[in-house]
Amino acid sequence: MHRYGDEVAAIARPLVDEGDLDVLLDRVGDARVVMIGEASHGTHEYYVWRSALTRRLIAERGFSFVAVEGDWPDCQRVDASVRGGDATPLEALLGYERWPTWMWANEEVVDFADWLRSFNASSERKIGFHGLDVYSMWESLREILTWLREHDPSRVDAALSAYHCLSAYSEDPQSYAWATKFLRASCEDDVVRMLIDLRGRDLAAPNDSAPNDSAPTGSATRPNDFAARWNDFAVRQNAEVVAGAEHYYRAMVRGGPDSWNVRDRHMDATLARLLDHYGDGSRAVVWAHNTHVGDANATDQAVQGEVTIGSLARERFGADQVVLVGLGGHRGSVIAGRTWGGPMTELAVPPGRPGSLEDILHATAPPRALFVFPPLGERPDLLVDALPHRAIGVVYRPEHEQYGNYVPSVIGDRYDAFLWFDETRALRPLHPLHVDTHELETYPTGV
Structure with missing residues (x-):
């Protein structure tokens, strides 16, 4: 036995x-x-x-x-x-x-x-x-630019600065990571400015009413209001991804547990944001x-x-x-x-x-x-x-x-x-x- x-x-x-x-x-x-x-x-x-x-x-x-x-x-x-x-x-x-x-x-x-x-x-x-993950740096940047050009042109410049800085690395995260280590290059400031700018957008308050077809949680508000609220959340989340990815790739070349922890803390924070956005009882x-x-x-x-x-x-x-x-x-x-x-x-x-x-x-x-x-x-x-x-x-x-x-x-x-x-x-x-x-x-x- x-x-x-x-x-x-x-x-x-x-x-x-x-x-x-x-x-x-x-x-x-x-x-x-x-x-x-x-x-x-x-x-x-x-x-x-x-x-x-x-x-x-x-x-x-x-x-x-x-x-x-x-x-x-x-x-x-x-x-x-x-x-x-x-x-x-x-x-x-x-x-x-x-x-x-x-x-x-x-x-x-x-x-x-x-x-x-x-x-x-x-x-x-x-x-x-x-x-929840952090890898989609360039995909998320493109999503941000597409959305801002149509819905909020006044914020395009901050996103373009981050995009132009990162695009110099041909969408190769390892090239960017090594450049931050050996060439002391960094797009961190541009990315953080974009994130702060998008975090400053006025987002609708979480709702706590009955479910509705067009949104994660429900309310008596019109469906189109919900669609706008969800799109606001999604574009800001893409900005969080870009910031998290930029941090992740810088940490990756340093070795040790930092890059792992950047990634898991990003996923943890994304989960918390989703629960807050879905509202009470989610x-x-x-x-x-x-x-x-x-x-x-x-x-x-x-x-x-x-x-x-x-x-x-x-x-x-x-x-x-x-x-x-x-x-x-x-x-x-x-x-x-x-x-x-x-x-x-x-x-x-x-x-x-x-x-x-x-x-x-x-x-x-x-x-x-x-x-x-x-x-x-x-x-x-x-x-x-x-x-x-x-x-x-x-x-x-x-x-x-x-x-x-x-x-x-x-x-x-x-x-x-x-x-x-x-x-x-x-x-x-x-x-x-x-x-x-x-x-x-x-x-x-x-x-």
């Missing part, structure tokens, strides 16, 4: 269909934020079950929007589509062009967005889909990688000086208002690239490293299982021991797993619940897939 066997048997619940999520919905209770992770950005089961949980949170618990680890402009197109715009979700998601495209441009997200569009069409509540579902969703204080990320949106949300809203859900698996296949910017490839995921959380659950848990963690003080060793826990990024080399890909974690503190899948398969990208012919020399043992 495995040393954790009895403990796992006592807290693991088989996960067969969406009805098995009832106990997790009970755990969510009145929490304002539910963050749902994933152990990779390319696994079918993670996307499908994250969508299933989110559908129930929206339909049964009144959650207001989904915020994802994606770019604001791309997600704005999806948001328009799920609110009934001319483009279908498939068309909106095919517009994702920045690598890694498969992260959101996949059939699993299309299925969810189709459901959300249907839900919105038949409901007075209109559920949004928004991006609730958010967040989709991001486990390394962002999980509480950094329960991992070696804290030792390295890193924060996460999970740890920041617990600080900002209170631990009782935030539920963090991790997802993981033992072996199977995944979509990833072998190098940054390389072709997306279906890669084999070897069995979990011996002694890891994945190895333990493979030996002791049902093939698919849900864990909702008991309160502090009633936790078994599995939830309080520091265990290696696998994390697969958009760059992945399975043959190197013995050197990395595992985050030492106290699982019971890192998450509030965990969804487990012993066998997983790659998600289904919308864009063409490169077929990988490389086979691990020591597969399937991975050592």
